Amino acid sequence: MEQSNKQNNTICFFGAGAMAEAIVSGVLAQGIFLPEQVSVLNKSNEQRLHHLHSKYGVTVSNEEQQKQLLLQQADIIVLAMKPKDAVAALTELQAHIRADQVLVSVIAGLSITSIKQLIGVKQPVVRAMPNTSSSIGQGVTGISYSDEVTEVEKMTIQSIFSAIGIALTIDEKQQSAITAISGSGPAYIYFFVEAMTAAAEKLGFTTADASKLVLHTLKGAAAMLEQTELPAEQLRKNVTSPNGTTAAALDVMIDQQLSTTISDAIQRACTRADELGKEIERSIH
Structure with a gap:
């Protein structure tokens, strides 16, 4: 080819x-x-x-x-x-x-x-x-x-x-759905990284060290997903001990409906992609 x-x-x-x-x-x-x-x-x-x-x-x-x-x-x-x-x-x-x-x-x-x-x-x-x-x-x-x-x-x-x-x-x-997931997706990850980095700084790390910690945590997690080929749910469970630190953090995310927020955000991006497409159609006609 x-x-x-x-x-x-x-x-x-x-x-x-x-x-x-x-x-x-x-x-x-x-x-x-x-x-x-x-x-x-x-x-x-x-x-x-x-x-x-x-x-x-x-x-x-x-x-x-x-x-x-x-x-x-x-x-x-x-x-x-x-x-x-x-x-x-x-x-x-x-x-x-x-x-x-x-x-x-x-x-x-x-x-x-x-x-x-x-x-x-x-x-x-x-x-x-x-x-x-x-x-x-x-x-x-x-x-x-x-x-x-x-x-x-x-x-x-x-x-x-x-x-x-x-x-x-x-x-x-x-096409609108893939735009909402992969097209806009990097921005969602960057937003999460921003929040984790800010939290690390509040806990006393310098901006440089906080960025380094979060970046390598992200890279390691992505590598685990790719190399182990285990589903994200299983990898999450592997990290989460009952009544441990990870469980405490995840309880907050669940209580504040982070999964629902993410799902709603992606759906809104998909809808907006449809809207933009229709705007282009109208401009053509």
Whole structure:
């Protein structure tokens, strides 16, 4: 699969932000594409393009004629612009795409149906939602496909997003849910870390030591989940002695309904993702 990509495929990123760079970095590091097969476009930020060219050796452009040529030549076009720029960019793209090009959107809230409406032609379209941990190769991406995407194309897309973490094929109806869990999820963890660090400081540790204690506790717990393959419930029980310190802390969390709070928060994030998607739909129509 990788050899096939190297021989035949070119990929063009329409947008040059952090997520585009994360994917570029991943596919080059994994050998899925060579630098000469990758191009990155944006509207006007020459400094950003210079950074990407210098660091990765990829082709970059914000010059209109060259952008059109790179878009026309690409086998895969990754739509990585900001949501507010999506309508104009896709309308512009309509004149330059071929029927056999695969469009991959990492634009939050933009549905496959909306993409098809904006480009006005029948096209293989992929909707993907990576999270910010993709920038260090530890991301989670939910991928949904239109009916036009072939099995071979799906394998290529899977390899692209597997280069920046794990990639799951999901029904498009689940995109809001994966956004609420994995897309926003890192922020929930950071919030919990903030609270634990503040509590450690109240108990007399310096900020530096408190941060170190919490970070390594978090890393150790994550490693236990991954390496032992035991469910979180069992690992929690293993740490919790009757009437011990852990049990005392967990009693407070249970009394204050922490599980319910977390569940309600994720449900609210899912609902908000749906709302944002509908807002984008309304702006298109």
